[in-house]
Amino acid sequence: MLLVQDGHQAHTGAREALDEEFVDGIIWSPADHRPDHLLSCSSDEPFEDAVQGLDPQLYVARLSDPNPKKLQDYELFSVPMRPRDLAARVLPGLVAGIMDYQAAIPDLTHLIAPTLAVPSMADRRAQSAADLADATMAWKEGVEDDRPLLLSLALERSFLDDGDSVDGLLDEVTATDPDGFYLLFELPPDLDRERSATIRSRALYMVSALAENEFEVWVGYAGMGAQCFRAAGAEAVASGWFQKQQHWSPGHWTGEGGGRQPKLRAYLASTIGSLFLEAELDPLRRADAELYEEVLESPGPLAEELRNGRSPADADFSRSECCLQMFATLAELESRNTGDLQVDLSRAYGDLEMAVDLLERIEEAVQLHPLSGVRSVGAWLDAVSDVAGDLGIAL
């Protein structure tokens, strides 16, 4: 199941992607909507019949210098939040407020628990996150609501650096009994390949272990790792076109935000990632026409137009075209899943191998931009190999 990760002031291309049936639903970002707007959207076409969840985004509240955007309008919690705001005596009320808000939105198909970003098991936020999960489970027991409850885990990169912490957390959460989990992993795109692969393989391992325990697993901000998470057993993955919807990080929720307009880029199944239209695709077209044609052997409306002769230097590309191209690409990768762990991991590995080979040939022809969305493909390849080894699966 493929979902839109809402965000970036609600400019997500979600409506178009749902209309085209590239995606199955959306995870709302309250920080990017006024409350009345979010409510009207959730009950509006085409969302009313879609899978819908709402990320409570409580993790924003305990960051230093948090940027809540519109979160305060909901009056569910204060931003910033002090440690005493999470004390045992006030926690049930805090959780009840957040969960009652979701429960009152009839079009949400799933309920998502609040959590904090956790840097390590030793950090006090790990205990607060566990208390939040317990309080949410207790809230669910006290209400009559048949919708699945997903407990949230938001794990920072430093947490994923420690394999023992990952194992310990899994031992704990698999002893609980929610319907599923909503997972957020900080997987920065700019680490060296080995470290990048290590933390990605641990994220994949978590997904696989939870799925093996028959939990419904959603991975938010999945970016180009979406197909890997699906192959590892995730029931749903969520992505968005903007950089901050590709990759979850506490750093995205600090400071005043703002910033530049994103560069236009084409998401392509052949590269399992995005290439910048003018900065990468156009030089490639001029340098190696045959390779350019090969790169464009991808589904999606933008790829088709480029194959039909539209220039990647065309100034008229729109963000919505790029969004739709991304969802079409993810939908194509999604459609290759069979639900069989061995088959899907092997297929993902094969796809990534081909993408790595293609990218090596592209890099011989043009220089890839440092922010190119294909930088992590090699790390994903290694991560899939590593997790398959951990699970005793021969690729």
Next chain:
Amino acid sequence: MPAPQVSDGGVAAALTPDLTFVRRLGVGGQRVVCLVDREGEQIVLKLMNADAWDRAEREVAVGQRFAHSGLSTILGDLIKIEVEGISCIYFLEEFIEGESLEALGQMQLCEALKLGEELIASAQYLYDEHHLVHRDIKPANIMRRPDGHFVLLDVGVARHQDLDTLTAFNAPHGPGTPGYLAPEQLVASKGHDLDSRADQFAIAIVIFERLAGQLPFDPTAGSYRTLLTTGTVGRWDGVPDIARPLLERMLQPKPHRRYRPEHVVTAIEKVKGEAGCS
């Protein structure tokens, strides 16, 4: 603390008039276990050094409340008694007629799966209703009643999830018996990180041993710890192929890769169905 060094005659002489000493059943760890008669009914008497009061009191408080056919129930309170000048304590427990699993040989698949299913039910009852992890499931603590049903005995070293541990062990592992330990028992000597999946692991070993005639992880091997923590089973000879995936999952070294407690019975039933067990 060791079991009290007392003679059968000393025990018989120290008992109150309503109890008649029948015979000694054995000496296990910290206690002498005897069969006694109370008004025509045979029951078990477990005798310990008085120093074991705190732990025994907790065991009695829990064991009195057992209401499960797969567990033996403790009868009455913890009693102080002096035997041959030694300060002791004892409690009485339901006597389970039948045979110890220790005395039984290998089993056919369906019988071994039935054993596993019933042990899981008992262990899960302990965990769900009393927050206990048994920690010492092994053939010596399992009886087969004449009607063919199995009973799990001796919660003496069970770990209470909500209470501080009272078990002080100098062994390199926490309470339990090498050969039947879950990997987490090697490191969680104070028991804080155990849950019912440690018992699931031990039950899988018991099933394996009934089928294969040998333990999956040889406790006498120098590499025992490594074999256990890596999940390296020596030989699967004797384990029917149909049961292997079930046992492989139950014997995973990491608890989160074993079955969730509520799923393991379903998994056993599935294999029973595939094997044509009634």
